Amino acid sequence: MKDSMIRGADIVVRSLIAENAEIIFGYPGGAIMPVYDALHDYHDQLRHVLTRHEQGAIHAAQGYARVSGKVGVCIATSGPGATNLITGLADAQIDSTPLVCITGQVASHLLGTDAFQETDVVGISMPATKWNIQVRRVEDIAPAIAKGFYIAKSGRPGPVLIDITKDAQTNFGEFNYSKCLGFRSYRTHIPVEKSAIQEAAFLINMAKRPYLLFGQGVVLGEAEEELKAFLDKSGIPAASTLLGSGALSEDHPNYVGKLGMHGNYAPNLLTNQCDVLIAVGMRFDDRVTGDLKRYAKQAKVIHLELDPAEINKIVKCEVAVLGSCKDSLSLLADAVNVNAYPDWMAKFQELADQENATVIQPDLKPTKAGLTMGEVIHQINQYKADDAILVTDVGQHQMIAWRYFNYKKPRTQVTSGGLGTMGFALPAALGAQMYDFSRQVVCVVGDGGIQMTIQELGTIMQTKAPVKIVLLNNNFLGMVRQWQQMFFDKRYSFTELDNPDFVKIAEAYNIQAQKVTERGDLQEAIEDMLIHDGPYFLEVVVEKEDNVFPMIATGCSVEEVRLS
Amino acid sequence: MKRYTIFVITENFIGILNRITIIFTRRGINIDALTASESRLEGIHRITIEVTASEDTVIQLVNQIEKIIDVIKAFYHEDESVVYQEIALYKIPVSRLDGGLEKIIRQHNAKIIAAEPDFVVLELTGHKEQTQELLEILKGYGLLEFARSGRVAVAKRMLTIDSFVK
Numbered sequence: 001m002k003d004s005m006i007r008g009a010d011i012v013v014r015s016l017i018a019e020n021a022e023i024i025f026g027y028p029g030g031a032i033m034p035v036y037d038a039l040h041d042y043h044d045q046l047r048h049v050l051t052r053h054e055q056g057a058i059h060a061a062q063g064y065a066r067v068s069g070k071v072g073v074c075i076a077t078s079g080p081g082a083t084n085l086i087t088g089l090a091d092a093q094i095d096s097t098p099l100v101c102i103t104g105q106v107a108s109h110l111l112g113t114d115a116f117q118e119t120d121v122v123g124i125s126m127p128a129t130k131w132n133i134q135v136r137r138v139e140d141i142a143p144a145i146a147k148g149f150y151i152a153k154s155g156r157p158g159p160v161l162i163d164i165t166k167d168a169q170t171n172f173g174e175f176n177y178s179k180c181l182g183f184r185s186y187r188t189h190i191p192v193e194k195s196a197i198q199e200a201a202f203l204i205n206m207a208k209r210p211y212l213l214f215g216q217g218v219v220l221g222e223a224e225e226e227l228k229a230f231l232d233k234s235g236i237p238a239a240s241t242l243l244g245s246g247a248l249s250e251d252h253p254n255y256v257g258k259l260g261m262h263g264n265y266a267p268n269l270l271t272n273q274c275d276v277l278i279a280v281g282m283r284f285d286d287r288v289t290g291d292l293k294r295y296a297k298q299a300k301v302i303h304l305e306l307d308p309a310e311i312n313k314i315v316k317c318e319v320a321v322l323g324s325c326k327d328s329l330s331l332l333a334d335a336v337n338v339n340a341y342p343d344w345m346a347k348f349q350e351l352a353d354q355e356n357a358t359v360i361q362p363d364l365k366p367t368k369a370g371l372t373m374g375e376v377i378h379q380i381n382q383y384k385a386d387d388a389i390l391v392t393d394v395g396q397h398q399m400i401a402w403r404y405f406n407y408k409k410p411r412t413q414v415t416s417g418g419l420g421t422m423g424f425a426l427p428a429a430l431g432a433q434m435y436d437f438s439r440q441v442v443c444v445v446g447d448g449g450i451q452m453t454i455q456e457l458g459t460i461m462q463t464k465a466p467v468k469i470v471l472l473n474n475n476f477l478g479m480v481r482q483w484q485q486m487f488f489d490k491r492y493s494f495t496e497l498d499n500p501d502f503v504k505i506a507e508a509y510n511i512q513a514q515k516v517t518e519r520g521d522l523q524e525a526i527e528d529m530l531i532h533d534g535p536y537f538l539e540v541v542v543e544k545e546d547n548v549f550p551m552i553a554t555g556c557s558v559e560e561v562r563l564s
Numbered sequence: 565m566k567r568y569t570i571f572v573i574t575e576n577f578i579g580i581l582n583r584i585t586i587i588f589t590r591r592g593i594n595i596d597a598l599t600a601s602e603s604r605l606e607g608i609h610r611i612t613i614e615v616t617a618s619e620d621t622v623i624q625l626v627n628q629i630e631k632i633i634d635v636i637k638a639f640y641h642e643d644e645s646v647v648y649q650e651i652a653l654y655k656i657p658v659s660r661l662d663g664g665l666e667k668i669i670r671q672h673n674a675k676i677i678a679a680e681p682d683f684v685v686l687e688l689t690g691h692k693e694q695t696q697e698l699l700e701i702l703k704g705y706g707l708l709e710f711a712r713s714g715r716v717a718v719a720k721r722m723l724t725i726d727s728f729v730k
Contacts, residue, residue, distance in 0.1 A: 130633065312623070
């Protein structure tokens, strides 16, 4: 054996370092032990965060990836370690989050024999990954990792899983790392067609009531400046999807609000009054469109999209502009006229005023006794930094926090959008914070969701990540309860929770904690939390049976958005 | 609903077939027939899938197949724009061989490809309608076993796979 030969496990770690991974999240176990052994030698170059569950590791990697724009990395052992990653993979797949997940696997001679902790993770994870591979030979480790990073980050990003047998980790091989720069079956760059730009610009220049919807594609394509420039010139009103929030500052004059089931009144309703609809980096999720048969039928649709499989998948478009929206938006900005639509904008304003009077003011400045989720977010807005990151879980608090949080910067929004994964927020907030301890990371979570991954308070304790956890506690699975109230005759089937003393739990993890039940104490508590040096847990007991409005009920059209 | 032939040009990568078929499974679409083989270029495989669906659905299936990292190209054709063939094998007991059967074999252009003491095996290549017709007839001759392949097909369009493989 030559002196230059190193163990497969060392190749794994050195490959991660070669890809500029700085931090990885994981959990050890039998089949991944050689890699953990190798990590011991490189901890000055590659930081590992030990979570309390593999699901925590992958959600943390997602939070890290969303905030940093880099590839999130997590590692787990075979069998249950690997299967615990599946929810996070599915979440990252549907929300286009770049991840490289490395799992240990039983030794290659045991494959297929039902060996201890053997599971076919390549098979199980296939529908939930952009790409996956099993590596059985030491010489294949570095090329697989190089390809994995390239695939995860390029094109439409997504999760990659690399399953490495234990013998590949323990065998010796040469380490010559070369980054993957592309391969023949995978096209990442689609040049924008000039003719598509011309057609789109023609429609836009003729339009009387054009309307732009933007999604996370703008953030993933780093096209925030191009979006702003296009809107500045064209004067077109623009609304955001859930994951698009942050791509455009909410202070921008063309910004009219949020789309979707619990988005704003005007942006939903007026979708059915525009004459040209420009969809940028978004995929017409059913939570955005409502009843498709009655969605924007009057409009000519222009779809700016990187992924050809999204074109005409849900909404048929008049003009498809394939390619990165960074390219297409800037070409389109050159081709459209300087314009303004004062009458059209006034319509948005008129409906926004209605929403403000009926929903927003009662949410933010309630006159009734019980605390609202909205006023908590409103107070956070008063004291947060401009670049504060909001991480939310799934449910009522998610929709309220999204509605009222004042997004000013890109990559300040971390939530589980497509999959709706309860338990996402706490580990994702940890991951977001691990990227940068100097940033404010506010984790807003419900009493249901936090208990799905509450063990990650242990990771927060150990890393001292200064996450600010705001638990909005209504002792209910609030969103399900709201649906039961509205659509199931108020039959509250298994949605009420007897909860533990959350403050005691946080304190048991050595995290400073406070509980607020009275409006008078809220402002000071939030101020205390945000200036606190280190992690902080703030429980706010909110009204038990508040509902989130506006709402587009299932099966309804966007124009049937309800204010109450 | 119509019958379509989907061609997939792909790297020869473990699990690729699985990745392709789950796209159909997810949407609850049945694959009528599937064949896979190496193409005339080394390392590149060619998968032919026969499916009955609406054109809209087929377009989406093809787009999602093409999105698979190791798939080089996927496209679809209606029956009229491909030349295709299937092969069928029929096992008949020797005891039922008579003059009538000989006539049938001649009429259908079938071949006897194996003769054993107890049975003979007939082969017929053609479209499904043709192999099906013979099947119905042979049921009256004590047919012991029947097997039919998926479709192998080439497009009528003058495009070679080399143009996708750079």
